[in-house]
Amino acid sequence: MAARDAGERAARVIVLATGGTIASAATDGGGAVAQRTAAELLKAAGPAGVDVQANDLMKVGSYLMTHRDMRTIAAAVAAEVAREDVHGVVVTHGTDTMEETGYLLDLVHESEKPVVLTGAQRSSDAADTDGPRNLREAITVAASPQARGCGVLISFAGKVFAAARTRKFHTLTPEPFATAGGGPIGRVSAEGVRITTRPVRPDPLPPLDERFDSVRVDVVPVYPNADAALAEAAVAAGAQAVVLAGSGAGNGNHAMLAWVKEAVRTGTVVGLSTRVPDGPVVPIYGNGGAVDLVAAGALNLGAVPLFHARMLLAALLSSGAEVDDVLLAPYL
Structure with a gap:
């Protein structure tokens, strides 16, 4: 999979792991629980031809997300995109509330650099887990110059969505996301990233503070x-x-x-x-x-x-x- 256009130097992408199905595996009690680290997720995803750095923010199913957790993610994303050596950021996240975190991040995102959320519909220990492919594609999107200026994106099952109107429309299918009133703004394939529609975004809101938590x-x-x-x-x-x-x-x-x-x-x-x-x-x-x-x-x-x-x-x-x-x- 091409991670960059010909002649471009290797991009640096930061992966911020928060948990979700992509990091989940079965426990003795039978239910899947978020437990994989960012390093484990990257190892499973395989090489994407990109300089990737990983950081574990939390390990929770997104159905447990609080406002404070979302503010923590927003602050971490802002800190990473402020680095001159970083081209883009990927956030691995549960799909249950990915739409809320993605939209919140888009409201406060003031950089041209891509921020891309992804996850999985099948846990990491499933034989047909979709997490590695989704993560590899999200890294490719975050590294792509085409994704600059598009705000916060959701990359899933080969499709790229703008976070601002995108919702989870199906509980189980491997392609659970759809955009109200529209469709994906781009796709990821073996040839790389192709963005076909560029979102129109309002001016960003100020960074969130402690008042948001409560x-x-x-x-x-x-x-x-x-x-x-x-x-x-x-x-x-x-x-x-x-x-x-x-x-x-x-x-x-x-x-x-x-x-x-x-x-x-x-x-x-x-x-x-x-x-x-x-x-x-x-x-x-x-x-x-x-x-x-x-x-x-x-x-x-x-x-x-x-x-x-x-x-x-x-x-x-x-x-x-x-x-x-x-x-x-x-x-x-």
Whole structure:
């Protein structure tokens, strides 16, 4: 696999390992647990023709990730891309919450250097594990001049995705990721990396600080017969913001509408998203629908995927910003 264009000197890529399925193996109890080191992952991946340095940040399944863990990853990535001798960074990560970490990293990434997340759907001790190939390809992407200026990427099963709209769409398939409203921006093959679409990114947010660790943003779904009990409980537990996962194009009901009016009046940020995997929030319906919710003060989160929207509000709130439609506009 070509790791660089002809005539280019060997690139240096940093691999930051955080755990996930790519680092997991079965335990005596039968369940797979993250335990492989970055060095072990690189050995299994084989040579990619790139100068690679590895660092173990943590060993956790991404279903255990906290805001503090994500901030730790963001700080480590920023430190590595600041090095003059580094061309790009790869983060190995569990697929369960890769979309959240990837999007958060993209929000604060201010370098032209590629940052690439990858992982696996099959544990490292599986006969058909996909981790080594995915890691080798991610290193190739991080080393490629074509990936510069694309922000944070997810490289998986030969496809390259922009983190900003990419979600996990399948629990088990070896190709679990898809981009809402679009497709991969490039591919990796034996000939190297080919980027066919370049993402348009807003200006980066300031680096995350300790406030991000404890900021609470909850997600409350809308479904038949739903009342406002979960939303009220979220605020009582300390949520600074609540994202409503509305039905259809962002609809609620009369109970949710009454709650939104009171929550906004008392200072809770309410974001309006949708439980539908693809498509934007569009105020079409009244009578408790999105038209009424937005009029009551809920912030229309547009086509930002549901759990990306949660990360966006958490990052903005932790910076001390007053979140409103004007502040959100560049991200929608």
